[in-house]
Amino acid sequence: MIKAVCSLVVSIAAAAAFLVFYWNDMGTASLGVSLALAVAGAGAGLVFWAHDLMRDEEISEDRGSLASTEEEIETFLESFTTGEKKIARRKVLGWMIGSAAGLLGLGSISLIRSLGRSPLPVLFQTVWRPGTRLVTPDGNPVPATIEQGTMMTVFPEGNVNATASQTILIRVDESKLRLPPGRSNWAPGGFLAFSKICTHAGCPVAQFEKTVNILLCPCHQSAFDVLRGAAVVGGPAGRPLPQLPLYVDSDGFLRARGDFSQHPGPEFWNRS
Amino acid sequence: MISRLARWFDSRLGAASFARKSIDKVFPDHWSFMLGEVALFSFIVLVGSGIFLALFFNASETKVVYEGSYHALKGVQMSAAYRSALEISFDVRAGLFMRQLHHWAALIFLGAIMAHMLRIFFTGAFRRPREINWVIGVTLLLLAIFNDFTGYSVPDDLLSGTGLRIAYSVLLSIPFIGDWLAFIMFGGNVPTQVTISRLYGLHVVIPFIILAILTIHLMILWRQKHTNCPGPGRSNQRIVGSRLWPVYSTKFVGLFFLVFGAISALAGLIEINPIWLYGPFNADSVSSGSQPDWYIIWLEGALRLFPSSDLSIAGHTVPGLFFPGVLMPLFMFGIIYFWPYIEAKVTGDHSVHHVLQPPASNPVRTAIGFGALTYLLVLVVAGSQDVAAVAASTQVDTLRTALRILVFVAPVAVGLTAYFISRLVRKSDAGAA
């Protein structure tokens, strides 16, 4: 009894405090604590009340049976089959209703087509074209003078919001490069550019360990060896980061020779 | 007064006899039976706080420049959705409290559902005739996980944006239809202009579906009545407990207030999901040490442990992501869904059970349950392997190799241990009796 009374006193006081705190805009902690005391006080009051005042003897009761009697089931089945027979007499009508419903169902399911456009060309598209200049996220062109060991994010000029085209630019020691065959002129002066979208699940590959020349994806710790064309050297990614071939133009700025070596981003069935 | 009201209803609905039976209904008492109630109560808190938040949230990806009262982000470009989440946190009176109340309630909702489910599993409460409510319960769990994910994503902050990108890639990885599925779900190559508004639409609609299914869950429970813990006088024919009115109902309402109070205290005192620290979503950044909410970490862990394994089939690709991201969870939830039927099939026990089993009295089931929990636990550790590696000052590579072994070995080891301990306990119980 005394416990229940105390709890309810706390509850009333805290509820009043809540009002004061709210109307004076006193902040999250005061609201939380006063509301907590107000409702929990009421809750504890009720539980104590139930325990102390309404001490209930344990009741034991017959569960009864969930299942109906065999007779009830029989009568139901009888009524049902009588109706079923009436329907079955006109088979054709049944079929027609069925096909109308089926077609309408297909029609309404088809509506989900409105939700997305055809993925196929889009998933292969980037805005890198032969000759596109590399720019920083602020739109400044990138001179071929930045230092070894730097990593930066670059975009195609005029498209700094094109997320599928986001690219990492790294400068390494040119003599250490061991790029796959056919890419000998893709990295002038040790400038390497790779798609920034992880080939595993699409996170931005954001960490560059310059002492070992490894790119790390922060999401599931895939590791890519920059010197070998971002080949996978650890973690769950299934293929290298696509490389963007580069050249240095006559003004000393970096430009793309063309699009990435493969489509950027996570892998999917339709890649051909 | 009550008598007049009762007569008013009865003359229109004939409700008196049903109401009489209902308030006399016998409810067994055991603390573990309250876990489901905790889930129900946090759902009520979720709906209430959610309505408040919905009045302020703006699910739009239109780019705006922030000029609000949080100084660190002044002048930063962001989506209108993220700005409205900041406004709720800083400018709406009691807004931050409501956001934290909503988030904490969601976490407790999921935690309580899972604990409830474990209780049901380990005591065999899912056996006939309650298989049907088990299946409905697992459906509720899936809906709850999905809706938590949508709610976590809509503020459009950097942390949740990372999760969205991964969810998109997982959908994309499904053979044949993945690209279409991902585009239909997200409206294009993520990030798109419609992602947030779609997720928000789902986030508001799914609670109605949860409510409908929850109602069925409770109606079935009402019809079938609770199970009883084993004890004197309890059998498949008799149910032992206290009457709904007045004791059980008073405790029930009391517990609701206690749960509500606990969530309020958490919401007031413990900061959760401080989206202003993560910053707005931005496609070329990622927050380091990024992790999803705990209820989905095991999936993230599976993505991290599964080895590099894209398969080529006749010019097409099955991305490695498909196996841990899609197949594994499908397989896992398939087993969970059909568990009552699998168990009945294997043991040949198809009879009705209203009395629970102490976990130790069914060593095989208990072993499987502990094995499965251990498996999930290893995946949770893997889901934070980068953080864990720093904490244990080892290389991520070393830790990953260790976890790849552990994910097979640990469940078996723990399962066997649980099996033998259960048998010992069962034997000593039998000796004592």
Ligand code: FES
């Ligand atoms: S997204 Fe990069 S490792 Fe998974």
